[in-house]
Amino acid sequence: MRQERSQALFERAKKRIPGGVNSPVRAYKAVGTTPRFIVSAKGSRITDADGNEYIDYVCSFGPGILGHAHPAVVEAVRAACADGLSFGAPTEKEVVLAELVCGMMPSIELLRLVSSGTEAVMSAVRAARGFTGRDRILKFRGCYHGHSDGLLVKAGSGALTAALPDSAGVPLDFTKNTLVADYNDRESVERLFEANAGEIAAVVVEPVAANMGVVLPKEGFLSFLREITRKEGALLIFDEVITGFRLGEGGAQEYYGIRPDLTTLGKIIGGGMPIGAYGGRRDIMEMIAPSGPVYQAGTLSGNPVATAAGIETLTILKNHPEIYRELEEKTQKLAQVMRKALGESVSVNQKGSLLGVFFAQGGVNDYESALKSDTGRYADYFNFMLDRGIYLAPSQFEAMFVSAAHSFEDIERTCEAVREYAGRKANE
Numbered sequence: 001m002r003q004e005r006s007q008a009l010f011e012r013a014k015k016r017i018p019g020g021v022n023s024p025v026r027a028y029k030a031v032g033t034t035p036r037f038i039v040s041a042k043g044s045r046i047t048d049a050d051g052n053e054y055i056d057y058v059c060s061f062g063p064g065i066l067g068h069a070h071p072a073v074v075e076a077v078r079a080a081c082a083d084g085l086s087f088g089a090p091t092e093k094e095v096v097l098a099e100l101v102c103g104m105m106p107s108i109e110l111l112r113l114v115s116s117g118t119e120a121v122m123s124a125v126r127a128a129r130g131f132t133g134r135d136r137i138l139k140f141r142g143c144y145h146g147h148s149d150g151l152l153v154k155a156g157s158g159a160l161t162a163a164l165p166d167s168a169g170v171p172l173d174f175t176k177n178t179l180v181a182d183y184n185d186r187e188s189v190e191r192l193f194e195a196n197a198g199e200i201a202a203v204v205v206e207p208v209a210a211n212m213g214v215v216l217p218k219e220g221f222l223s224f225l226r227e228i229t230r231k232e233g234a235l236l237i238f239d240e241v242i243t244g245f246r247l248g249e250g251g252a253q254e255y256y257g258i259r260p261d262l263t264t265l266g267k268i269i270g271g272g273m274p275i276g277a278y279g280g281r282r283d284i285m286e287m288i289a290p291s292g293p294v295y296q297a298g299t300l301s302g303n304p305v306a307t308a309a310g311i312e313t314l315t316i317l318k319n320h321p322e323i324y325r326e327l328e329e330k331t332q333k334l335a336q337v338m339r340k341a342l343g344e345s346v347s348v349n350q351k352g353s354l355l356g357v358f359f360a361q362g363g364v365n366d367y368e369s370a371l372k373s374d375t376g377r378y379a380d381y382f383n384f385m386l387d388r389g390i391y392l393a394p395s396q397f398e399a400m401f402v403s404a405a406h407s408f409e410d411i412e413r414t415c416e417a418v419r420e421y422a423g424r425k426a427n428e
C-alpha cells in the first residue's frame with residue numbers, strides 16, 4: 001500500500017507541529033507505522049493522501065455515528081456558514097440543541113455548551129465542587145476524561161494516596177484532590193469514601209469505559225455508584241462523551257437505567273464539529289455563571305455552525321431509532337467473528353456500536369486486565385488490517401466505532417480480513 005505522500009506530509013508536519021499531530025494517538029507510535037494523512041471521507045470510507053481507501057472504524061473517535069459527510073449534516077453546516085460563522089452572541093440554534101439534548105436525556109434539565117469533551121468534564125467538575133463545597137473528585141484508573149490538569153492522573157495504590165500526575169507540567173498540587181479507584185471494584189470506591197468522608201464532591205465515571213479499550217460495567221456497578229454517592233452526599237457525573245447518543249438516543253444512562261446528577265457530552269452532539277456540553281440537575285447547573293457563582297465561559301461555545309451539525313445529527317438519530325438496532329446487529333456480527341476466528345488469543349467486549357478487541361486471554365473487565373494485553377500483537381493486527389483497507393484505532397486502548405453508514409458488505413469484508421489474519425497466525 002503506497003504511503004509516500006503520508007510519509008512526506010508527516011515529515012513536514014513534524015517541523016511545525018509537536019510530534020506532527022494535533023492529538024497524540026494519531027501519531028501511530030503504538031503501532032509503529034506512518035500515520036495516514038486523510039484527505040476525504042464519505043459514509044463508512046476514508047481516503048488517505050496516497051489515494052488508499054479504507055473502511056473506517058475510528059469514525060473520528062466517535063462523532064461519526066451517521067458516517068462521514070452525511071448529506072443532511074453537510075447541508076446544515078453549509079447553510080449555517082452562509083449566515084456567518086460565529087457571533088459571540090446567543091442564537092436560536094443553541095436553544096434548539098439544548099432542547100433536543102434535554103428531551104433525549106431527561107436527567108439533563110439545564111445544559112451548557114462548550115467546545116470539547118475536555119472542557120465539558122473540567123466544567124462539570126467545577127460545578128460539582130461549587131455545588132457541594134467539597135474539593136475531592138474520585139475517578140477510575142483507565143478512564144479518560146480529557147486533559148484538564150486535575151484529571152490527568154495515575155493512581156497511587158490504596159486509600160488516601162494523592163494521585164500522581166500522568167503528565168509533565170501538572171503540579172502535584174493540582175492532583176492532590178483527585179482520588180483514583182478501580183473500575184468495577186466496589187471495595188476500592190468504598191475505601192476511598194471511608195477515608196475521605198465528607199470530602200468527595202463527585203465521582204466521575206465513563207459508564208462504559210472506552211479509553212482502556214472497551215470495558216463494560218459489571219452487573220450493578222453503576223447502580224452501586226449511584227447509591228454510594230447519594231448516601232455520601234457526593235454527585236455522580238456520567239462522562240458520556242463517547243457513550244452519549246452512541247448506546248442509544250438516551251446514552252448509557254438510559255441503557256443502564258441510572259440517573260446521574262451531571263452528564264458530560266461531546267463528539268456525536270457536534271456531528272464532527274468541535275463541541276462539548278455538560279448539564280444535569282437544575283439546582284446544580286444554576287450555579288453556573290451568570291446565574292450562579294461558578295465561572296465558565298467560551299468564545300466559541302454554542303457556535304452556530306457546530307450547533308447546526310449537532311442539531312441535524314441528533315434529529316436524524318431521534319427520528320430513526322432503527323439506526324441503533326442495526327448498529328447493534330452489525331457490531332455483534334463483528335464481535336462474534338472475532339471471537340470465533342481469533343479464539344482464546346483475544347477478549348472481545350461489545351456494547352451497542354462500541355467494540356473492543358484485546359489481545360489478552362481470560363476476559364478484560366478492568367484496567368489491570370486490560371494492561372495485560374499484548375500490545376505488540378495488536379500492532380501486528382492493526383497493520384495487517386490497515387494493509388487490507390480496514391482502518392482501526394492505532395492503539396490497543398481505544399475503541400472500534402461502527403456507523404450507520406457501514407454496510408453489511410463492509411462488515412463481511414472486515415470479517416474476511418479477520419479470518420485471514422487468524423489463518424495466517426495459525427500457520428505461523
Ligand code: KE4
Pocket residue numbers: 023024025026061116117118119121144145146147206210211239240241242266267276398
Ligand atoms: P475531547 O477534549 O478530546 O473532545 O474529549 C475528551 C474526552 C472526555 N471524555 C471521554 C470519555 C473521552 O473519550 C474523551 C476523548 N476521547 C478520546 C478517544 N479516546 C479522544 C481522541 C484523542 O484524544 O485524540
